[in-house]
Amino acid sequence: MNEPGAIPAAAPLLSVRGLCKHFPVLSRGFRRPSSEWVKAVDNVNFDIAQGETLGLVGESGCGKTTTARCALRAIDPTAGEVFFRLPDGRVVDLARLSAGELKPVRRHVQMIFQDPVSSLNPRMTVRDIVGEPLVIHGLARGDELETRVAEVLARVGLKPEHRTRYPHAFSGGQRQRIGIARAIIMRPSLIVCDEATSALDVSVQAQVLDLLKELQREFRLTYLFVAHNLDVVRNFCDRVAVMRKGRIVELAPTPQIFAAPQHAYTRILLSAVPSPDPDVKMNFNVGEELAKLDAAE
Amino acid sequence: MKVPFPLLEVEELRVSFFTPDLVVPAVEGVTFSIARGQTLALVGESGSGKSVTAYSILRLIQPPGRMTGGRILLRSARVGDIDIAKLEDDSDRLFEVRGGLISMIFQEPMTALSPVHTIGSQIAEAILLHRPIGKTVARELTLEMLDKVGIAPATRCYEQYPHELSGGMRQRVVIAMALVCRPELLIADEPTTALDVTIQAQILGLIKTLQREIGCSVLLITHDFGVVAQMADEVAVMQRGKIVERGEVRAVLKNPQHAYTRALLDALSSRRHPA
Numbered sequence A: 001m002n003e004p005g006a007i008p009a010a011a012p013l014l015s016v017r018g019l020c021k022h023f024p025v026l027s028r029g030f031r032r033p034s035s036e037w038v039k040a041v042d043n044v045n046f047d048i049a050q051g052e053t054l055g056l057v058g059e060s061g062c063g064k065t066t067t068a069r070c071a072l073r074a075i076d077p078t079a080g081e082v083f084f085r086l087p088d089g090r091v092v093d094l095a096r097l098s099a100g101e102l103k104p105v106r107r108h109v110q111m112i113f114q115d116p117v118s119s120l121n122p123r124m125t126v127r128d129i130v131g132e133p134l135v136i137h138g139l140a141r142g143d144e145l146e147t148r149v150a151e152v153l154a155r156v157g158l159k160p161e162h163r164t165r166y167p168h169a170f171s172g173g174q175r176q177r178i179g180i181a182r183a184i185i186m187r188p189s190l191i192v193c194d195e196a197t198s199a200l201d202v203s204v205q206a207q208v209l210d211l212l213k214e215l216q217r218e219f220r221l222t223y224l225f226v227a228h229n230l231d232v233v234r235n236f237c238d239r240v241a242v243m244r245k246g247r248i249v250e251l252a253p254t255p256q257i258f259a260a261p262q263h264a265y266t267r268i269l270l271s272a273v274p275s276p277d278p279d280v281k282m283n284f285n286v287g288e289e290l291a292k293l294d295a296a297e
Numbered sequence B: 001m002k003v004p005f006p007l008l009e010v011e012e013l014r015v016s017f018f019t020p021d022l023v024v025p026a027v028e029g030v031t032f033s034i035a036r037g038q039t040l041a042l043v044g045e046s047g048s049g050k051s052v053t054a055y056s057i058l059r060l061i062q063p064p065g066r067m068t069g070g071r072i073l074l075r076s077a078r079v080g081d082i083d084i085a086k087l088e089d090d091s092d093r094l095f096e097v098r099g100g101l102i103s104m105i106f107q108e109p110m111t112a113l114s115p116v117h118t119i120g121s122q123i124a125e126a127i128l129l130h131r132p133i134g135k136t137v138a139r140e141l142t143l144e145m146l147d148k149v150g151i152a153p154a155t156r157c158y159e160q161y162p163h164e165l166s167g168g169m170r171q172r173v174v175i176a177m178a179l180v181c182r183p184e185l186l187i188a189d190e191p192t193t194a195l196d197v198t199i200q201a202q203i204l205g206l207i208k209t210l211q212r213e214i215g216c217s218v219l220l221i222t223h224d225f226g227v228v229a230q231m232a233d234e235v236a237v238m239q240r241g242k243i244v245e246r247g248e249v250r251a252v253l254k255n256p257q258h259a260y261t262r263a264l265l266d267a268l269s270s271r272r273h274p275a
Ligand SMILES: Nc1ncnc2c1ncn2[C@@H]1O[C@H](COP(=O)(O)OP(=O)(O)O)[C@@H](O)[C@H]1O
Pocket: A023, A024, A038, A040, A058, A059, A060, A061, A062, A063, A064, A065, A066, A067
């Protein structure tokens, strides 16, 4: 399947098979040649169809970010395959491409982080940040670069005069728009959103999610949406994968996950969410239920 | 909102920040009260003035911030009525209020913990500051409290340093430290915002249980109406330094009167229900 070649339109855009990522356990800060490993990602499988949004939810440390980073080959997986369909129909295994083969593929997959700006050089203006991917890939410069940056900023709801400003002066929601602009300027087919709206107030979160939905329709985007907050994925994702301790315990269409969760862990997770309806009581007893689940495993 | 047996009555509280080139009003005439043994949730989006309100109650506002008006009446069962707003900065009374009559916990537990002292010694120290007892008794009370907040074995945790614990466990330690002197009021400023939902559920449950046992009131600050609905008796909705709506939780959540409250609840339900 990782042979180049056209595949049927119904085939997934991304297909992850047997993905594993093990990190050596560090003791007292030294990397010993030990035989102990953290199985951060432990045999993960999922597909994402073109134009679909797949949610990946679970508690912190369960392996969501590592899964996403392996899937985009930001880090090398320990094992597994990541089949990705290029716009021309060829399918490549991202897990096996060489650095040289990866570079032209990278423009098709982009990532949006919780705070897309904080990790960047504070002396970069909004124009530098948003235009940088085009420059790195040698896709535009000069007037064309300026035009494309202006276009994409307008598209995410930022003003032309924002171009020359520095991002730390912006609100959380605006910073997220800058991150979105930087991602979509590449016209990717797949975007991984890693906790992209987790730090935002609910009303701002709703605006950013609306923008992501519009962009998805407009550019036929496919999203892998990573979040620890179940509430957020509820109305945004087509399907949801629930992750625990490096594994996907349940993957189902979103309505089914919320209305008829199959796995005990999904049920516990849902019961712990405080409902804004005072008549729907939350479960304060999740500690014991999780301990029971652990004991049963 | 006049409550029948108020423990705390805040009236027309005003706080501003005086920066070199402008005055930023953060709290602009806030009035609310908290009944004995009950929980009031202060809810609003970031920057609305919730933390500044909480810090004011303990007189923890630092320059360039300054309280410019208002009354903070604590009707203590132990020492009688005190207007906290009028206390001298270094007075014994203010010292007694902080940590003795009123305790506070924060979103980030390390705000209240020292990284270089063991957990046990820090809680014991908090007791010794406010109660005339010996070290042995303080140690026993500490172990008992650690046990109550669900840390087992307590003797092991006593000797540990904060960095050896997970975020959820640290928040339990901070709750132990806040409640060990049996305060009349616990102020909890977004105590579970940084935690996963399953840990949040346990911490909220713990606060509820211990509140019942100690009989204290709780001022719970949150941006999450889910937390409001599950934890509070009364709610005050804050927007840009003002309380725009307040009342009994069920009434406000089921039938919000103010446009801002409705907008916040709508944003939440649009997340939950397909458009
Ligand atoms: N570079 C790394 N070295 C060692 N362990 C790591 C590294 N990155 C992640 N981990 C571990 O892998 C597990 C999963 O982490 P992560 O994927 O970040 O979880 P999540 O995104 O779900 O919070 C955690 O136990 C984490 O400590």
